[in-house]
Amino acid sequence: MFREKRELRIPGPTPVPPQALRALSRPLMGHRTEEFSSILMRTTERLKRILGTKADVYTFASSGTGAMEAAVANTVSASDKVIVVVGGKFGERWSELCRAFGAEVEEIVVEPGKAVDPAAVEQALKAAPETRAVFITQNETSTGVEHDVESVARIVRDTDALLIVDAVSSLGAIEMRMDDWGVDIVAAGSQKALMLPPGLAVIGVSEKAWSVIEKCRSPRYYFDLIACRKNMDKETTPFTPAVSMFYALDQTTAMIEEEGLENVYRRHQDMRDMIRAAARATGLELFASDEVASRTITAIRGDSTFDVEKLRKRLATVYNIEVAGGQSELKGVIFRIGHMGYMDRIDMVSTWAAVELALNDLGRPIEIGAGVKAAMEVMSKCEF
Numbered sequence: 001m002f003r004e005k006r007e008l009r010i011p012g013p014t015p016v017p018p019q020a021l022r023a024l025s026r027p028l029m030g031h032r033t034e035e036f037s038s039i040l041m042r043t044t045e046r047l048k049r050i051l052g053t054k055a056d057v058y059t060f061a062s063s064g065t066g067a068m069e070a071a072v073a074n075t076v077s078a079s080d081k082v083i084v085v086v087g088g089k090f091g092e093r094w095s096e097l098c099r100a101f102g103a104e105v106e107e108i109v110v111e112p113g114k115a116v117d118p119a120a121v122e123q124a125l126k127a128a129p130e131t132r133a134v135f136i137t138q139n140e141t142s143t144g145v146e147h148d149v150e151s152v153a154r155i156v157r158d159t160d161a162l163l164i165v166d167a168v169s170s171l172g173a174i175e176m177r178m179d180d181w182g183v184d185i186v187a188a189g190s191q192k193a194l195m196l197p198p199g200l201a202v203i204g205v206s207e208k209a210w211s212v213i214e215k216c217r218s219p220r221y222y223f224d225l226i227a228c229r230k231n232m233d234k235e236t237t238p239f240t241p242a243v244s245m246f247y248a249l250d251q252t253t254a255m256i257e258e259e260g261l262e263n264v265y266r267r268h269q270d271m272r273d274m275i276r277a278a279a280r281a282t283g284l285e286l287f288a289s290d291e292v293a294s295r296t297i298t299a300i301r302g303d304s305t306f307d308v309e310k311l312r313k314r315l316a317t318v319y320n321i322e323v324a325g326g327q328s329e330l331k332g333v334i335f336r337i338g339h340m341g342y343m344d345r346i347d348m349v350s351t352w353a354a355v356e357l358a359l360n361d362l363g364r365p366i367e368i369g370a371g372v373k374a375a376m377e378v379m380s381k382c383e384f
Contacts, residue, residue, distance in 0.1 A: 009351055010324040011141035011169055011297045013191040013198055014341040017255065020196060020248035028243050037235040039246050044232075046253035050261065051186055051204040052177035058228040059249075060201040061242040064168035064189020067201035069097055070223035071164050071185045075209065077217040078102030080132040083124045083161075085116045085152075088142035089327050090166055094135040101218050103132075112143045112330065113299070115292040118151040125159055132212070133162040133184075139170035142327050144288045144299030144336060146174065150181045157182030162209055168192060171202065172256055173268040173296045173340045184209040190245065193268070193296060195252040195341040199245050266383065268295040271339035271348050274378045278352040278371035282359070287334050296340035299326075301333065306364040308335050314361055319354040345379045 008015055029036055040059075047057045060066050072094075076082060082103045084094045087110035098105050108124060110116045116136070125131055134156050138149050149165055156163040162184040167176055171186070172193035178186055183206070190200035205213070205225060213225055227238040256264055275298045279286055287299035302308035308325060312335055315321045324336040337355075339348060352371045359366050 005320050007321045007347075007351070009338045010322055011192070011336065011338045011340070012189070014193070014195065014338060015343065016197060016248070017195055017252065017342045019251040019255065023247035023251045024197075024244050026244070026247050031241050031243055032236060036241075036243065036246070039250050040237065040241070041235055043246060043249045043253055046257060047202055048204070050172055050176070050253070050256060051188075051202075052175075052181075053179045053204050053206070055178065055207060056205045056210075056225075056229060056232065058203050058205070058225065058232065059237075059241070059246075060203070060223065061199060061240070061245070062201045063198055064166075064187060064192075064201050065093065066223065067187035067189065067203040068093065068166055068168075070201070070203055070220070070225060071187050072097045072101050072103075073218050073220040073223050074213045074216055074225045075133055075162060075164065075185070076101045076103045077132075079104060081106065081128050081130055083108060083121065083128070083131055083134045085110065085121070085134070085136040085147060087114065087116060087137070087145060087147065088112060088140040090137045090140055090142060090168070091135075094137070094164075094166065098135065106131075113145060113287045113289075115145050115147050116152070118148060118155055121152050122155045125155065125161060129159070131159070131161045133164050135164050135166075137166040138176070139167070139174060139294050139296055141169045141294070141297050141336070141338075142330070144294045144297050145292045146170075146294050147292075149183065150177070153181040153183050162212060169296055169340065173264065175261075175265055178204055178206065190249070193264075193340045194249070195255070196245060196248050199242050200249060265295075267344065268340060270345055270378070270382045271343065272296075272298060274345060274348040274375040275337055275339060275352065277374040277378045278348070278355075281374035282352075282356060282366060282371035297324075297336050297338045299330075299334045299336045302335065306359060306362045308332055310362055311335060311355075311358055314358040315354055318361070319358060321351060321354045323355075345382060349375050349379065 171188035190196035191198040
């Protein structure tokens, strides 16, 4: 087989469309030119629509974690009380970032594979009304779970606390309505559903958040949102932007708008439903329930009939499909299939065909084609 042909079915990086790849190869331009400013402003307006906001949006040259750090550095001062929803590795990252800036962290720990009960957030806020911010992950890729940000926002928005959301693995695939829901800061990254290589971080900032940012005592320089606001008023950035990545962002945000956000969200939901139906038909156990299942990644349990890590290796080396394993205590327990960004429904059929073949290669009793048929049955009912 063609070894250079690799199908990424991991939670990032994800496949990059040819339009964006071509854009990345364009000759560079000066980042202080009117031409670059037009790209900056055009992509920023599109990102606002994807975020569901008319508030400020900024883009850094960093991974999505850079946007997360910016969210903390600009709002959390030493000794501030914060509440963090921890349901996996990326909820843990919020805790680690907040502690790095000296915050007093109260964790709401959620069992892996489960979503947070908004009532738990409400109770935590009542117990600590001085809370500076509530941090939550919209889509926890380590467990394949979505947290109900809209319901949590309904609780937080009537308090003095900010609601700060990690949407790194959800923006551009799962609905985000900052203004309507009352979300104050959203952090995201380029290498997921925005269909780009790693390298850009996106952050949306509400008016409510600015009242906290302007009083925050934490040190920051590169990730200073006040500097970003001053420079955006002049249609530029405080530091050198990733010019080539903006070329590509111009392409992928245009692609999202051409498809239409509702159609994008439906496609991701359909891909999730296809993989879940295929797993069930193959006799595999899903890690998260239907009610909280992620629309961008599906976690599937291994069992005594096959080794999860051997399955992943077989898929990568024989069928050129890369899926993710579990992290920390879930390593060797689950494998995860990403379905976000530049993928479509038919990709899920071929992906599951490879999973079935790899399971068969490993000697697991399997009815070849059962999962593929189930996926196709879901697809046959999809709206295109």
